[in-house]
Amino acid sequence: VLTAEDKKLIQQTWGKLGGAEEEIGAEALWRMFHSYPPTKTYFPHFDLTQGSDQIRGHGKKVVAALGNAIKNLDNLSQALSELSNLHAYNLRVDPARFSLQFLSQCLQVTLATRLGKEYSPEVHSAVDKFMSAVAAVLAEKYR
C-alpha cells in the first residue's frame, strides 16, 4: 500500500527529472531489451536498434502514462483504466507481472544512474511499490 510518505517521495523524485522524461523512457526500454531479450518479442513491428525513433516514441508514451499515474496516485485504477483494457485484451503481455517487473527494474536502474545517492533506500522502496501497483492495475482485467 502506498503511504502518504511514499506518494510524496514519488512525486518529488519525478519532479527531479527536469524534462528528461523522454530520454529516461527510451533508456529504460533500451535497457530492458538489452537485459531481457524476450521482451523484444512484443515489438516485432519496431526498429529495435539503439536510439530508434520508435523506441524514443514509445519511451515517451510510457513515461507520459507513468506521469499521469503519478498525478493520480489516489486512484490508479481509474487513471490507468484505458491502459488496463489495452493490456488485457490487445497487448496481452504475458506473464503480465513478470514482464512488467523487467520494465520496473530497468526504469529504476535508469533513475538510479541519474540520481545516484538521491535514489535512497526510501525512494527505491516507494518507486518499487508504485511500479508494482501500476503492474497490478494493468493486469487487473487479464481474466
Added chain:
Amino acid sequence: MVHWTAEEKQLIASVWGKVSVEECGAEALARLLIVYPWTQRFFDNFGNLSSPTAIIGNPKVRAHGKKVLTSFGEAIKNLDNLKGTYSKLSELHCEKLHVDPENFRLLGDILVVVLAAHFGKDFSPACQATWQKLVGVVAHALAHKYH
C-alpha cells in the same frame, strides 16, 4: 554451463574491481529488508529492523551484507563453475535456512540498482545486461540443490 564472452568478463571485473564489498554488501542487504520487508522473516535475531534508518545502521545487517557479497566475489572468481562453487551454500539455504529462492532474485535485482546508483552513467546498458545475467546465474546456482 553458462558461457561468458570476453566482453562480459571484462564488464564484470571492471565493476567488481571498484566495489567496496563491505559498503555495497551492507547497502544491498539493507535495501532488501527495506524494499521487501517480508524478507525480514529470515532475520528475527538481528535486533532493531523497525525503520529504514534502523536497518541501515544495524551492525548485524552490515556484517551479514558483507558476508553475502564476499561470497558473491567467490562466484566471480569461479564463473565457469558456479554450481560447484555454490553447492554447499545451496544445500544450506534449502535445508537449514529454508529460504525461498525467489529471494535470491530479489537480492540480485537490488544489487544491480545499488551498482547503478554508485556508478551512474558508467553503468551502461551493456554493463547492466551483464550484471543481470550474473545475478540470475548466481541465483540459479544457489537454488540448484533445493529438494
